Amino acid sequence: MKTRWKTAGLACAIAAAFTAGGAFAQANEQFVPVLVYRTGAYAPNGVPWANGFVDYLKLINERDGGIGGVKLTYEECETGYATDRGVECYERLKGKGPTGATGFNSLSTGITYALTDKTFGDKIPMFTTGYGRSESADGSVFKWNFPLLGTYWSAADMLVQHVAKKGSLKGKKIALVYHDSPFGKEPIPVLEEHAKKHGFELLKLPVTHPGVEQKATWLQVRQQRPDYVFLWGWGVMNSTAIREAINVSYPRLQMFGVWWSAAEPDVLPAEMAAKGYNGLSLGHSNEKNAGVHKDLMKVLYDKNKGTGKKEDVGHVLYNRGMISAMLLVESVVKAQTKFGKKPLTGEQVRWGAENLNLDAARLKALGFDGIVQPLKTSCADHEGTRKARVHTWDGTTWSYTSDWYEADNKFLRPMVEAQARKYAAEKKVEVRDCKKES
């Protein structure tokens, strides 16, 4: 039996050597897999994100001629927000291009969970900008995950900070209306901790996928009359929730969406009636006039090379997709400083992502000033920055209605580490000593 495994392994190795041998002769290209959903219940939110992501890659190619002379190639793969399709897409795309996939943006917490275990073997970084598993902020365990700009735990913490500012939370009720999936359940541990700390009561109201049926949930809201509702929804669930809130006449001013529940597709169906609905913004809102947008217009949209519609450029989720692509590209830029201006492997890009240092000057040069907060990653901290403001829908557009909040890392870090250590023990993952790696 043993020899048979060995023979097979040898056969595999030879086959791999052949394919790899062929790859050396290939073009000067960096392959970026793009996992998207342009169909199904989550398409209204998935499409702008995908357009923003792809547009930025196009921009880099058209404006700069690629990264350091290395052209970007990409291929989209439709996941439909389904975990098994996401795994299939991952397997399909991870080996493409001369050096394999640069890094994955899964755009689904469920898919992130399924792929995290695989990244250790495949050595491909996972970028989960503003989503993914919260404990993966601890890079000493989650070597390959990068939940840049903020995790759901940070988001939950900032939302509580925001409502606590309006008056003591003691004896109050906060309802969490969440998508019944790994995504929606992420904030629960943090909110439970906060409930203990501040003395408020947490009502957990799950909504089943895809979220078009919420009558029962909002009936409970009507009965219980919580002081605040936190909405942790995605896709059609958000717009449905806002409409149901209008039906039971729950004041929108007391509703707060996480940054994935506060974009145009969520509020547009109700338009004026959604007025007053609040959401956390992931450092950005629907800015349309940053430097990068002007470049996008000049290089792509004025020449009819844009992916989506011209007027959608700068919408909340479009910006989110664009920022996700930018962080991936910047990781490659950083990695090129160490490994040279050539197509890089996922492992090399991971180094770039872990040593990102986007200061205000760099962001201004990129045209992202005001949209992205300066961030710096390290071995221990894969999140980079954890700041957000609250923005409010006034019936026609989003505008900021609060000061900056920063997630309380003193409070969150022990939870992140405990959860990460638990994962490491379960999966027998080696924990890196971040003090040794500088």
Added chain:
Amino acid sequence: MFYRENGQFKTSYADDQALLSIKQDKWFIWLVLAVAFAVVPMFASEYLFRAILIPFLILALAAIGLNLLVGYCGQISLGTGAFMMVGAYAAYNIAVRIPELNILVVFILAGLITTVVGMVFGIPSLRIKGLYLAVATLAAQFFMDWLFSRVKWLTNDSSSGSVSAPVVEMFGFKLDSPIAKYWFVLAIVVLFALIAKNLVRSNIGRSWMATRDMDVAAEIIGIRPVYAKLSAFAVSSFFVGVSGALWAFVHLGSWEPLAFDINRSFTMIFMIIIGGLGSILGSFLGAAFIVVLPLVLNQVPIWFGIPISTATASHLEFMIFGALIVFFLIVEPHGLARLWAIAKEKLRIWPFPH
């Protein structure tokens, strides 16, 4: 001409009762097994293993399980996804709580737990038939969805509700390379297919088929419907449970109840309808059809260099898929397995068809 059994005489009872009575069939099956075990691993890429072969084999196992129930015993079930879910979570709970247990034992225990659950949801079949039974099994789907996303103990208090399988290890050998996983799954599926093939031609299988064809008549000739129906539910659930455990542990690695939602149940039903009801071979053909077709439809425009947007490709996939299902239901209701049988018959009398 190509496929003739002339001159093959059966001289013993053993010959008469052999699984495959014709020599050509025997060679063919051995050839298929040889290719599957030895040739495919030499040439297949990692993508082929992970995205096509492994899901195909696991779903084929589930399809066999469902076929035993629907195709052989005539009890329509829309709860396959739920039973796969039970298998997956049962295996997860056993593996997490008793880590030193051999993974094969874990899978068998998971199968047995699913058997019990399947029998419980099979009880209504004693009173109701057809469409009504389908609706009753649908209850299993919704109940399991609820159970595994609400009862925290079952997901080991995972905060996100998503659980991830421990590393699959057997006799000190880690099943983490695609080739090892492929062999592992292939061996299990071959074994189960053999069991299923033998079951359906044994006394128990005949009692299922008698119940399917006419339950009143079956009862009159002495078949106890309670026994026949519940045994079909039990065996079917065992197969489906093991396949669910494999799907979770070997294919996905990490999952949430949504991975086994109602769509999974529908896909499984389509699989056996397209493949062929009441046929073990049909289960394989149906699984291959369902797994491979969407990928082919997605890839073909790229091969021809016609750039179509991701959304169009995805919609096209749904349309062609739907059209093909309708086509099969109208043109060949007995599925691909029947087409295969016709082809064999044609080859037998070639070149003189009558």
